[in-house]
Amino acid sequence: MPEILVFATLNGLVTGLLLFMLASGLTVIFSMMGVLNFAHASFYMLGAYFAYSISLYFGYWTGLIVAPLIVGVLGALVERYGLRRVHQHGHVAELVFTFGLAFLIEEAVQFFWGADTKNYQTPDLLDFPLFTLFGQEFSAYRGFMLAISLGIFIGLYQVLTRSRVGLIIQAAITHPHMVSNLGHNVPLIFTAVFGVGTALAGLAGVIAGPVLTTFPGMALVLGSIVFVIVVIGGLGSLPGAFLASLLIGLLQSYAIAANVGMQDLLDLLGLEFPRSHPLDDLWTLNLAQIAPILPFLLLVLVLIFRPTGLMGKREQ
Amino acid sequence: MNGVTAIRALAAKSGVWAVYLAVLLLLPQLFDSILAISIFNQMAIAIVFALSYNMLLGQGGMLSFGHAVYFGLGGFLAVHALLMMENEAVYFSIAFIPLIGGLTGLLAGVFVGSFSTRKAGTVFAMISLGIGELVAASSLIFTGFFGGEAGVSGDRTFGPPLFGMDFFSDVDVYYLAAFWVFLSTLFMYLFTQTPAGRMANAVRDNPERAEFIGYSARWVRFISFCASGMFAGVAGGLFALNYEFLTDENLNLVTSGRVLLMAYIGGLGFFIGPIIGAIVLTLMNFLLSNYTELWLLYLGIMFLLTVLFLPRGFAGFIMMHRLAWLRGRLHTLALPYLLTGLPALLFILCVICLLELSHTAEPELHFLGLTLAQDSVLVWTGLLLFATLGWYLTKKSAPGLRRAWEAANEPEADAAQEQFS
Numbered sequence: 001m002p003e004i005l006v007f008a009t010l011n012g013l014v015t016g017l018l019l020f021m022l023a024s025g026l027t028v029i030f031s032m033m034g035v036l037n038f039a040h041a042s043f044y045m046l047g048a049y050f051a052y053s054i055s056l057y058f059g060y061w062t063g064l065i066v067a068p069l070i071v072g073v074l075g076a077l078v079e080r081y082g083l084r085r086v087h088q089h090g091h092v093a094e095l096v097f098t099f100g101l102a103f104l105i106e107e108a109v110q111f112f113w114g115a116d117t118k119n120y121q122t123p124d125l126l127d128f129p130l131f132t133l134f135g136q137e138f139s140a141y142r143g144f145m146l147a148i149s150l151g152i153f154i155g156l157y158q159v160l161t162r163s164r165v166g167l168i169i170q171a172a173i174t175h176p177h178m179v180s181n182l183g184h185n186v187p188l189i190f191t192a193v194f195g196v197g198t199a200l201a202g203l204a205g206v207i208a209g210p211v212l213t214t215f216p217g218m219a220l221v222l223g224s225i226v227f228v229i230v231v232i233g234g235l236g237s238l239p240g241a242f243l244a245s246l247l248i249g250l251l252q253s254y255a256i257a258a259n260v261g262m263q264d265l266l267d268l269l270g271l272e273f274p275r276s277h278p279l280d281d282l283w284t285l286n287l288a289q290i291a292p293i294l295p296f297l298l299l300v301l302v303l304i305f306r307p308t309g310l311m312g313k314r315e316q
Numbered sequence: 317m318n319g320v321t322a323i324r325a326l327a328a329k330s331g332v333w334a335v336y337l338a339v340l341l342l343l344p345q346l347f348d349s350i351l352a353i354s355i356f357n358q359m360a361i362a363i364v365f366a367l368s369y370n371m372l373l374g375q376g377g378m379l380s381f382g383h384a385v386y387f388g389l390g391g392f393l394a395v396h397a398l399l400m401m402e403n404e405a406v407y408f409s410i411a412f413i414p415l416i417g418g419l420t421g422l423l424a425g426v427f428v429g430s431f432s433t434r435k436a437g438t439v440f441a442m443i444s445l446g447i448g449e450l451v452a453a454s455s456l457i458f459t460g461f462f463g464g465e466a467g468v469s470g471d472r473t474f475g476p477p478l479f480g481m482d483f484f485s486d487v488d489v490y491y492l493a494a495f496w497v498f499l500s501t502l503f504m505y506l507f508t509q510t511p512a513g514r515m516a517n518a519v520r521d522n523p524e525r526a527e528f529i530g531y532s533a534r535w536v537r538f539i540s541f542c543a544s545g546m547f548a549g550v551a552g553g554l555f556a557l558n559y560e561f562l563t564d565e566n567l568n569l570v571t572s573g574r575v576l577l578m579a580y581i582g583g584l585g586f587f588i589g590p591i592i593g594a595i596v597l598t599l600m601n602f603l604l605s606n607y608t609e610l611w612l613l614y615l616g617i618m619f620l621l622t623v624l625f626l627p628r629g630f631a632g633f634i635m636m637h638r639l640a641w642l643r644g645r646l647h648t649l650a651l652p653y654l655l656t657g658l659p660a661l662l663f664i665l666c667v668i669c670l671l672e673l674s675h676t677a678e679p680e681l682h683f684l685g686l687t688l689a690q691d692s693v694l695v696w697t698g699l700l701l702f703a704t705l706g707w708y709l710t711k712k713s714a715p716g717l718r719r720a721w722e723a724a725n726e727p728e729a730d731a732a733q734e735q736f737s
Contacts, residue, residue: 036438082624089627092379095441096580097623099381103573104616111613111675220569224449231442285457293453299446304431307439 007138008257009250014142016249017149021204022222023229023241024156025197031173031236032193034091035083038098041223042105043198047071047205048214049113052120060123068202075198079191102219110216118214145207152200153242160238169193173236228299234309243310248295255291333502340494344487353486357558359598360493361551364500366578366590368547371504373576374584375513376540377520378433379441382448383548383575388567389424389451390417390549392462394556398470410472414496414553421549422542429541434534436523445569452568467563470556486558493554500547505587507543516540577615581622583629592630610675614668640724652720656713663706666699673699 026040050070051063058066078101086097122141129137160166172179172189180186205218212218229248233240302309343356365387372378394417400406432443455462462468472489507513515536518526523533556562565571574597582593597615604611626633640646673681673688673695681688688695 036441082620085624086627091437092373092377093623093627095379095438096576097620099573099576100616100619100623103577104613104620107610107613107616111610111671224445224569227442227445235438289457293450293457296446296449296453300443300450303439303443303446307435 012250012253016246020245025200035094039101041219043201044205045219047202048209051206071202072195072199076195079194120214122210228295234311237311240311362594365551366594370590371544380444382444384571386421386545386548387552390421390552393420394553395470417553418550422546425542425545433537455564469561583631586631589631645724652717659709666703
């Protein structure tokens with residue numbers, strides 16, 4: 001039992017911190033521009049694919065640096081020539097635009113790279129077990145993922161709270177007009193933040209690509225979960241996004257690891273139901289099966305009972 | 317506005333409705349191939365589904381990412397009704413199957429709407445996304461009802477024949493679908509004329525003001541939401557009748573996204589918009605997917621361009637010319653349109669050639685009667701040159717089109733003033 005718990009916790013942390021790299025960009029973009037970027041996970045996918053192509057020629061480490069930069073530039077271009085144009089038509093048009101963008105990026109990825117799964121490998125340097133616990137190995141690459149995501153979180157937090165740029169960004173979130181009146185170029189800040197946010201998503205893609213497999217559906221797999229995190233954490237709240245990422249990561253990890261189901265509950269209550277009943281599926285459910293739907297259940301519950309999310313201040 | 321005026325408004329447009337009915341009835345006479353009939357059936361389903369979506373987003377201002385839930389649930393219940401008929405548990409005409417779908421959609425709408433319509437905007441969109449993912453994921457878990465990955469299939473021919481139709485062939489299904497499409501379109505149009513429909517527009521534009529004059533924005537949204545769920549369920553029932561088969565794809569994000577595309581490309585603000593979108597996208601789906609693997613890429617590009625440049629969709633684009641037409645100046649736009657449109661067309665065709673050429677597995681590409689060799693440098697540079705030329709000419713002539721457009725829409729008073737001065 002303790003080994004299951006330890007590994008579920010470690011894996012949950014890795015997933016949670018990875019999710020946070022996506023969620024942090026999304027939530028900052030949301031709080032500045034008021035637009036939930038549906039295509040955010042698509043930039044994550046682009047990061048993985050760019051890094052894969054670069055790693056074929058220049059190795060993994062070049063890809064780790066260059067791919068997020070390319071994705072960031074692409075993101076900035078999308079903001080400058082796409083979102084800003086749609087902005088005048090209102091929030092619905094913006095959401096629909098990013099939705100269409102996600103659709104288009106998925107098709108474009110299939111156009112350039114094909115529909116098959118890419119053999120994107122972890123670098124040889126990190127291809128060894130970091131430590132062995134209870135006879136189970138924890139790979140060095142997962143440790144590397146953990147370190148990078150933690151580094152990003154601390155760095156982001158420091159920049160946003162301690163640096164001058166961070167102060168201007170924070171001010172632009174709540175009072176864009178005032179910041180503009182003080183002589184700062186607010187549209188440029190928006191573009192830059194969008195670029196950095198998408199670059200972070202790209203970085204997440206680079207480090208997640210080898211572990212979570214690089215295929216055209218990878219954006220769809222993670223896309224809605226990241227949305228869930230941002231909403232649960234409270235729209236626009238960075239600490240909230242951090243908490244929610246860990247919560248979702250651990251929740252899913254524990255749910256998959258725990259070997260309990262409805263049958264156990266029924267046994268506990270001393271109940272028994274006849275087999276081959278139409279509701280048979282319900283009685284044979286176990287927690288691992290419903291792990292994928294837990295985040296969405298949580299999302300709906302949070303939106304009904306606490307629309308501001310865990311740490312959000314305003315209701316959208 | 318009360319029921320009498322609503323019916324009077326309908327009577328004023330009875331000509332349009334008569335044409336609509338006639339077209340619906342005559343289509344299978346004009347195009348009677350099996351292929352055409354199956355396209356018409358797809359169109360019929362898409363029209364009802366897209367119209368029901370427009371009820372939500374276009375008229376009620378609620379952006380939903382989970383509209384397929386009501387479509388799919390309606391469809392699944394309808395298939396189960398077909399199965400029950402097969403097992404001789406019930407016996408009724410399958411003409412009522414869409415009604416079962418509609419009732420299911422309505423019930424699901426009442427349940428979900430009871431908590432999701434409190435707010436519009438982002439909260440509503442997120443709840444719809446959550447519900448959509450929840451139901452889609454559940455459909456893979458509860459295999460007894462949803463059939464898992466394989467889906468559930470039924471057989472529509474066990475019911476009693478209706479007017480001599482035994483529903484073995486698709487044509488019989490088409491007439492049944494046409495009946496339901498006409499009925500649904502009529503009722504959805506009438507709904508826009510009722511106080512509930514009018515208030516839905518008001519709540520969409522300004523919920524605060526609607527509350528000030530004494531309406532509960534939530535209640536108004538709830539009514540629209542339920543009605544929309546019901547018609548989505550009718551579409552699902554029609555789908556079940558046509559394909560006799562449903563899978564989890566019919567209630568997941570893919571289907572929800574497709575209906576959003578249809579309604580948006582067609583034009584949200586107009587009643588006829590989603591109908592146009594449904595017809596165009598079904599035709600595109602059918603025509604393009606036969607010729608190219610890249611059609612989804614083209615669809616994505618088209619969708620983004622629509623959002624960027626035609627925020628009111630195709631219907632909005634057509635309606636933009638109303639003023640110029642009323643002023644009798646539509647003909648002045650013909651030449652500028654041609655001057656910009658032809659280079660734009662050249663550009664688009666060249667880009668399509670380039671995309672296809674870089675994707676095709678064959679050494680040669682046959683396009684518009686041309687044979688383009690994949691390994692020829694001349695072809696590539698030629699295409700690139702023509703594409704650049706098209707782009708340059710489009711850019712260059714666009715201001716002229718804008719000026720002509722502004723001149724055509726200028727109020728009469730200004731024109732009169734110019735004469736005096």
